[in-house]
Amino acid sequence: MTRDERLSRAVWDVLARQGLERLTIRAVAAAAGCTTGLVMHRFPNRRALLRHARDLLHERTRERVERLEAGAATPREALRAVLSQGLALDAETTAESVVWTGFLAAAVADEDLVSLHRANNRAWRERITRLVSAAGLEQGETVALALISLVEGAAALASADPDAYPAPVQQAMLDAVLAAFELR
Amino acid sequence: MTRDERLSRAVWDVLARQGLERLTIRAVAAAAGCTTGLVMHRFPNRRALLRHARDLLHERTRERVERLEAGAATPREALRAVLSQGLALDAETTAESVVWTGFLAAAVADEDLVSLHRANNRAWRERITRLVSAAGLEQGETVALALISLVEGAAALASADPDAYPAPVQQAMLDAVLAAFELR
Numbered sequence: 152m153t154r155d156e157r158l159s160r161a162v163w164d165v166l167a168r169q170g171l172e173r174l175t176i177r178a179v180a181a182a183a184g185c186t187t188g189l190v191m192h193r194f195p196n197r198r199a200l201l202r203h204a205r206d207l208l209h210e211r212t213r214e215r216v217e218r219l220e221a222g223a224a225t226p227r228e229a230l231r232a233v234l235s236q237g238l239a240l241d242a243e244t245t246a247e248s249v250v251w252t253g254f255l256a257a258a259v260a261d262e263d264l265v266s267l268h269r270a271n272n273r274a275w276r277e278r279i280t281r282l283v284s285a286a287g288l289e290q291g292e293t294v295a296l297a298l299i300s301l302v303e304g305a306a307a308l309a310s311a312d313p314d315a316y317p318a319p320v321q322q323a324m325l326d327a328v329l330a331a332f333e334l335r
Numbered sequence: 336m337t338r339d340e341r342l343s344r345a346v347w348d349v350l351a352r353q354g355l356e357r358l359t360i361r362a363v364a365a366a367a368g369c370t371t372g373l374v375m376h377r378f379p380n381r382r383a384l385l386r387h388a389r390d391l392l393h394e395r396t397r398e399r400v401e402r403l404e405a406g407a408a409t410p411r412e413a414l415r416a417v418l419s420q421g422l423a424l425d426a427e428t429t430a431e432s433v434v435w436t437g438f439l440a441a442a443v444a445d446e447d448l449v450s451l452h453r454a455n456n457r458a459w460r461e462r463i464t465r466l467v468s469a470a471g472l473e474q475g476e477t478v479a480l481a482l483i484s485l486v487e488g489a490a491a492l493a494s495a496d497p498d499a500y501p502a503p504v505q506q507a508m509l510d511a512v513l514a515a516f517e518l519r
Contacts, residue, residue: 290511
């Protein structure tokens with residue numbers, strides 16, 4: 152791993168495992184095994200750490216989503232796979248949900264972070280709206296936003312309380328809503 | 336307002352308007368117009384601020400929800416009203432969503448805060464499950480969790496990006512899902 156990769160990984164791990172409250176330049180330095188000066192050379196302040204975490208989240212999910220979409224046999228299968236990866240079904244996606252919640256909480260009253268969120272969320276909405284329409288529903292946009300909200304909320308609740316929202320339950324919820332909308 | 340009420344209001348306002356990142360004993364003292372010593376007498380540390388905000392959120396929503404449930408003509412109307420108040424439809428409920436996201440982000444790796452969340456969320460799940468069953472659905476628990484996740488996600492997304500998730504759109508999403516499940 153290069154030094155940049157080690158720093159990047161450290162930002163992610165601190166936010167995902169220790170949470171927003173403990174995300175500091177010092178904690179990142181400890182996780183990366185380097186000096187705070189070295190962290191600050193790459194990330195001059197806390198907002199830079201948060202922007203980086205959000206960019207990582209966007210890259211990770213975009214790559215995964217494109218692979219899933221390309222590999223799906225039908226539009227409905229693509230929709231289900233793309234939405235499912237947004238749930239907190241395993242350690243990796245649970246960590247992503249924690250990073251996302253931390254970013255969202257930090258973005259309050261921070262126009263710079265909020266703008267980043269809006270741009271990324273717009274791309275996500277366009278993708279899901281397109282998949283919902285391809286899966287044969289007319290009122291695509293409302294349904295797309297409902298599905299996005301469902302996945303978002305389920306991941307947040309599951310990451311805070313895994314026992315109450317285990318993976319099969321999250322998947323059953325999503326399937327129940329897809330079936331109710333008769334998405335094929 | 337008593338001193339305690341002024342402090343309580345200050346904790347809420349700082350978290351709802353400035354966000355978790357700026358929630359400090361000092362910021363609360365400034366908002367309440369008192370000394371940091373006085374804040375610390377009531378809230379010895381940051382976790383106490385967060386616990387208090389979560390308790391306030393629980394009280395506010397419980398009272399509102401019980402009023403809405405008691406005033407509803409039919410089980411479906413009760414379910415719709417109770418779920419709707421969980422969306423970020425106006426300044427008050429948007430503030431609640433911001434407080435909630437802040438709490439959730441702070442609860443990561445903090446067993447004390449997570450326990451509080453789990454207990455409150457369990458009560459909410461029991462209520463929605465009961466209302467879904469009363470509204471005539473058999474597979475009540477899965478649908479209840481889907482509706483809870485939908486409302487949770489919509490409120491979080493709307494509080495971060497109000498233009499993309501305006502109140503009528505949030506309400507339309509909820510209604511589309513209730514209609515898809517044929518809840519009467």
